[in-house]
């Protein structure tokens with residue numbers, strides 16, 4: 001039996017007393033690409049943030065390669081072999097591109113292979129190679145997103161979590177991002193990608209979960225047929241109920 005890379009069971013996230021994630025459970029197996037889809041406010045970022053330890057101890061079980069990581073700080077989680085590309089990038093704008101990448105390397109378990117991983121990241125995002133000495137805050141949004149992903153890759157994570165990596169990017173940059181995701185998958189790394197852009201992401205992922213109002217409403221495999229209508233009903237259903245009375 002294969003141990004999941006990530007196993008989340010009955011996860012609840014609350015802001016004050018208000019639940020944003022309501023008992024979500026899912027497993028991610030080695031080498032899989034998992035998509036978490038859903039409308040704005042569904043609880044996607046809260047789920048990734050909780051997994052990464054950014055929200056402190058939350059109710060539920062979170063295991064990485066069979067070991068509990070619930071309640072660990074984000075840097076401890078990172079050292080276990082997980083990297084998050086957060087929503088809004090959060091690169092260090094005052095530091096250079098090169099310094100941002102060096103910070104990404106801090107959570108590597110071994111410095112062995114770091115030059116190769118940096119070379120790989122710069123092959124995927126050649127623009128960064130041109131701008132190594134530039135202050136990261138001066139990069140365009142698309143360039144900053146490439147830096148955020150590269151910074152995660154040089155940490156050599158087993159599991160990479162990406163929160164809406166294509167948000168606000170030009171189509172040509174979105175293509176670069178998806179090409180990078182292909183390369184990460186080809187290297188056998190495990191990916192969890194959160195997106196509102198459902199169709200392209202679902203076509204890329206092995207399995208997708210659609211969440212709304214903090215719950216998984218729909219799970220499907222890439223090989224399944226007839227899905228767009230189902231996805232649409234979850235999205236539009238959620239939008240309708242968000243300003244009307246709750247559908248529980």
Ligand SMILES: Nc1ncnc2c1ncn2[C@@H]1O[C@H](COP(=O)(O)OP(=O)(O)O)[C@@H](O)[C@H]1O
Pocket residue numbers: 015020038039040041042043044045046047
């Ligand atoms: N820091 C916060 N404090 C209070 N409420 C929050 C906070 N972050 C998110 N929420 C609420 O939690 C719900 C889920 O948000 P989020 O996880 O960001 O959704 P998504 O990433 O799917 O858009 C939303 O109702 C949002 O308003």
Ligand SMILES: [Mg+2]
Pocket residue numbers: 044045046087163164
């Ligand atoms: Mg979000």
